[in-house]
Amino acid sequence: MPVKGNQFKSNSFKDDNQPRQSGKAEKERVSKRSLPKMPSFDMVDGRAVKIAGLLSLLLSIFFLVAFTSYLFTWQEDQSYISKTNGGWHNLATGQTIKEISEAGAELKAQNSMGKFGALLSNQFIYEWFGVASFIFIFIFFVIGYRLLFKVKLFSIAKTLGYSFFGIVFLSIGIGYVHAFIIDYPHYLEGGFGYWGNKLLDAQIGPAGTAGVLVFAALAVLVIAYNIDFKIPKRNKTTVAEVSVDEVVPEPVELLDEEISLPVEWPRGNRVKNNLAAQQENFVKPEPLKQQPLIQTPIYHEPVVLTPDNTARHEPEEEDEIPLTIDVNRPLPELSVEKADDIKAKELVNQFGIYDHRLDLANYKFPHLDLLENHGSNKISVNAEELEANKNKIVETLNHYNIEIDKIKATIGPTVTLYEIIPAPGVRISKIKNLEDDIALSLAALGIRIIAPMPGKGTIGIEVPNQNPEMVSMRSILSTEKFQNTTMDLPIALGKTISNEVFIADLAKMPHLLVAGATGQGKSVGINAILVSLLYKKHPAELKFVLVDPKKVELTLFRKIERHFLAKLPDDGDAIITDTKKVVNTLNSLCIEMDQRYDLLKDAQVRNLKEYNAKFVNRKISDPEKHRYLPFIVLVIDEFADLMMTAGKEVEVPIARIAQLARAVGIHLVIATQRPSVNIITGTIKANFPSRLAFRVLSKIDSRTILDAGGADQLIGRGDMLFSTGSDLIRLQCAFVDTPEVEAISDFIGGQKGYPSALLLPEYVGEGETSSAKDYDPDDRDPMFEDAARLIVLHQQGSTSLIQRKMKLGYNRAGRIIDQLEAAGIVGSFEGSKARDVLYPDEYSLERYLETLQKPKD
Structure with missing residues (x-):
């Protein structure tokens, strides 16, 4: 009969001549197999570490009390020890009650920690190191705190090194000073300090001993702080000097029992050679006088030429190759740039930095009390479950003759990751093909095998926990990682399988594709993304365009329309549900994108962040044409x-926005239940490198959304895979319930907001006609002629110009521009371009206005 697993290996060592066991012995052997297994070595080791940490903390407290008490009772304790002939031999045997009563207080230790405290304190303080023995308390405390609480107060290696040096140095140093007063051992320096000084005094004398102590102190300061011994120079030059110490990187300190990235140092004398090259290339500039030619480095900032023909600039960290500049040659570009900078500084000094939050200066961000604490935020996986899963994995692999060298577990809120290192010669594909067999042996859904794990020499097996823990949005948003993030658009997605908070930046994705079957947590994931942004961004910095074909999912955010939403000018509801309005909105976003690129081009910047920084600091030459640009999601x-329902009418603008809108701050979050190839086309998929997959129903759907399998093996209820193109991360989505979203919307909506939602550019679709053709002279706006003169004066036919200059709302300005088109003063609507102005000057316009029919009174 064929043997299974590793039975062949164990049976091959048996002696063929050994008699067969009896039936009773066989039953005993089987019963031993059925006995519960002892805890594994890893479990015992973990408990031993905790016990060692607890013991070390207790020792530090015991030493502190005993040593402190000895400072006050050292005479009585020494008397007790001398009368008991050393005392240590009595510690084990002890004294009878009769002996103690007969001796009275003479044979009783006065130390607060009793006989053992007196003996220990006398040994450490009087016999050994004196008061320097108190450093042992610090050593025990640091080690115990680290082992018990897994928190690093100080580096253990440095603590031991500096502490032992301090003990020796203080003991001998105090003994050196104390030797001038008394000539016998004392508890201040201890026996080690006293006899150590005697030995040094006999060898090198008092002066030599003092020199050794000073040398030791300075050497430790150099080791710890790398102090410099420099003689002050009398040279009054202002030239900056490059110090070698400023270039050499600081040593990287690794935490005990923690994994850190490897630090690579150049081989040989590469660091030294680089420093020498930097010092050789550093040119020390000389003071410049009136000369026809000057030497000045190239800078991004303009060079200022002083009246005495010297170049003045602020030195940067790294100067480039010097450039010879003739001061007699005009520098028009530098002068223009400097003039703009001077003008910007004057505007900032006069008006201050532009505050884009000024309109809603009293806006209050939502507080965490609006969110609920779902779950206990504690992992409920016990040791028995971990041990049972480990044994089943090992047993299943042994059935197929697959040996492993090591296995470890990382516990997450819903999934535990078991990392195994296979024995040499085991093929990875052999383990990958056992996915279903391992799932069968564990009797669990959602088993996923990662072979190999990226960046590690291990194979990962993800096993769902029997009691999964819910991850609440409040527990994520309250973390220091989210509160102190510097991301432009931070979205808190949830926790990883190692129970770490996962936050991504939507601005760098730059678009997100979300897919998942019905009821797997997709809508909760969308709400989590929106809530994350609402907790971090001001209404002036972010606007949402919400499209909800199902008409019931995003209606919770209707109350924040005047704060965070954007819509078309003629739309009544900011939550877009009609397919035709969706097409118009997408095309309107394309117009907004083109207009933003025109603004970036005029401001000579490359992205939204640079543009807003330049606008806020008033560095844009023509600020009337520009505005602060919020992110649009x-x-x-x-x-x-x-x-x-729409097909190509939707796909084309979506593809345009996905391809071009990243630089101007427009980002997409698209969710779907059916990630099939006719829904997520190749054009759309190519522009969405970041994808979020909840549980889907088939491997085909998983490959469509992720280009890899795994989404079909998730367990649902917020279990998801996040793909960034090169990495695949398993997350548990943060849960935010409907009442919580309503509370946040009510809190924001109850505050002062803008007059209306942000109005997107007007878009007239094919087959639609503008209302300007139905212009009636009797219905002319009272400010019609003023608007006509403004348009002709600036030769720019745009609604935004009328809005800014005449301080009108968008709807009224739009009606006026329609009337101007009907009157023949401006041309027709041409998308993102401004309308053509049909009259070249005010004189011709006035003559034309006189011919127009006056409105009736």
Whole structure:
């Protein structure tokens, strides 16, 4: 009969001549197999570490009390020890009650920690190191705190090194000073300090001993702080000097029992050679006088030429190759740039930095009390479950003759990751093919094998926990990682399988594709993304365009319309549900994107962040044409429905925005239930490198959304995979309930907001006509002629110009521009371009206005 697993290896060592066991012995052997197994070595080792840490903390407290008491009772304790002939031999035997009563207080230790405290204190303080023995308390405390609480107060290696040096140095140093007063051992320096000084005095004398102590102190200061011994120079030059110490990198300190990235140092004398090259290339500039030619480095900032023909600039860290500049040659570009900078500084000094939050200066961000604490935020996986899963994994692999060298577990809120290192010669594909067998042996859904794990020499097996823990949004948003993040658009997605908070930056994704079957947590994930942004961004910095074909998912955010939403000018509801309005909104976003690129081009910047920084600091030459640009996030809750009803009308603008809108701050979050190839086309998929997959129903859907399997093996209820193109991360989505979203919307909506939602540019679709053709002279706006003169004066036919200059709302300005088109003063609507102005000057306009029919009174 064929043997299974590793039975062949164990049976091959048996002696063939050994008699067969009896039936009773066989039953005993089987019963021994059925006995519960002892805890593994890893479990015992973990408990031993905790016990050692607890013992070390208790020793530090015992030493502190005993040593402190000895400072006050050292005479009585020494008397007790001398009368008991050393005392240590009595510690084990002890004294009878009769002996103690007969001796009275003479044979009783006065130390607060009793006989043992007196003996220990006398040994450490009087016999050994004196008061320097108190450093042992610090050593025990640091080691115990680290072992018990897994928190690093100080480096253990440095603590031991500096502490032992301090003990020796203080003991001998105090003994050296104390030797001038008394000539016998004392508890201040201890026996080690007294006899150590005697030995040094006999060898090198008092002066030599003092020199050794000073040398030791300075050497430790150099080791610890790398102090410099420099003689002050009398040279009054202002030239900056490069110090070698400023270039050599600081040593990297690694935490005990923690994994850190490897630090690579150059081989040989590469560091020294680089420093020498930097010092050789550093040119020490000389003071410049009136000369026809000057030497000045190239800088990004303009060079200022002083009246005495000297170059003045602020030195940077690294100067480039010097450039010879003739001061007699005009520098028009530098002068223009400097003039703009001077003008910007004057504007900042006069008006201050532009505050884009000024309109809603009293806006209050939502507080954490609006969110609920779902779950206990504690992992409920016990040691028995871990041990049982480990044994089943090992047993299953042994059945297929797969040996492993090591296995370890990382516990997450819903999934535990078991990392195994296979024995040499085991093929990875052999383990990968056992996915279903391992799932069968563990009797669990959602088993996923990662072979190999990226960046590690291990194979990962993800096993769902029997009691999964819910991750609440409050527990994520309250973390220091989210509160102190510097991301532009931080979204808190949840926790990883190692129970770490995971936060991603939507601005760097730059678009996100979300997919998952019905009821697997997709809508909760969308709400988590929106809530994360609401907790970090001001209404002036962020606007949402919400598309909800299902008409019920995103209606919770209707109350924040005047704060965070954007819509078309003629739309009544900011939550877009009609397919035709979706098409118009997407095309309007394309117009907004083109207009933003024109603004970036005029401001000579490359992205939204640079543009807003330049606008806030008033460095834009023509600020009348510009405005502060908030981020715009387009959220589509069910993309499949739009593709079925609109098709190419939706795909084309979505593809345009996905390809171009990143630099101007427009980002997409698209969700769908059916990630099929006719919904997520190749054009769209190519521009969404970041994807979020909840549980899907088939491997085909998983490959469509992630380009890899795994989404079909998730356990649902917020279990998801996040792909960034090169890495695949398993997360448990943060849960935010409907009442919590309503409370946040009510809190924001109850505050002062803008007059209306942000109005996107007007878009007229094919087959639609503008209302300007139905212009009636009797219905002319009272400010019609003023607007006409403004348009002709600036030769720019745009609604935004009328808004800014005449301080009108967008709707009224739009009606006036329609009337100007009907009157023949401006041309027709041309998308993102401004309308053509048909009159070249005010004189011709006035003559034309006289011919127009006056409105009736």
